[in-house]
Amino acid sequence: MSTLAQLTLSSRPLSWINTAFPFAAAYLLTAREIDLTLIVGTLYFLIPYNLAMYGINDVFDYESDLRNPRKGGVEGALLDPSIHRTTLVAALVTNVPFLVYLVIVGDPLSWLVLAISVFAVIAYSMKGLRFKEKPFLDSLTSSTHFVSPAVYGLVLADAVFTPALWLILGSFFLWGIASHAFGAVQDVLADREGGLSSIATIIGARATTRLAVVVYLASGLLLLGTEWPGPLAALAAVPYVVSTAQWWRVTDETAEDANRGWKRFLLLNFVAGAIVTMLMIGWTLTTA
16 A cells, blocks of 8 residues: 555545534634635645544554554554654644644634644644543543534634534534544453553443443533524434444443444434534524
């Protein structure tokens, strides 16, 4: 496999939309116009941001990834050690130009949000920080990866943070926590063999799965407090609750079976995204 192909695989193309869409939607719904900043920001959170987030992870998780049967495909690259340095350099080179532009067009508050977002990406995996090995902080940091682009888009476009908006962001953050926690379940055995800690290796696969179900449910409930049609978005949480609950009785020994649920999760993201998109379009048309 070529270096470019490995770098592309490492950036997790299936997940590009999970960070680009929150920024683009937040910025566009606030600014109500398509401008250069929207385009640059969306491109940044589409590819360079993901290359940094997942590429750094693949470099510093190489030893544990060798023991993980799901690595080496769309769920995570198994980077050849010969391109580890290239991956880190590529992440740096592709991120810096975008960050320079975003700093120039921003203000101190947007700089702070962007700094938190980038720091979370680096701190999650890089040696010396490794937030991913600090149980509970790992899920909080992972959720920050996906929510911070939305917060950044809002701040950059000078949004007014209403109670309803805070509920939406809170719901999104809970979704991110639950998603990371459930994602960690399938890797319990591989992480333990690799000497890695996570929320799932500490409290176990069953407790982590049940926590994810409860947090997904809480995520949906928060949306019931938003203005119409916001409450309809709570329906998007239902498939996650139902799907994750299937592994309510999972054990550490059978944790790898939860990978079936994770593959379903990847599909659910597109379904939930479609629901949210339609609601946003409807809201935009009624408030134009």
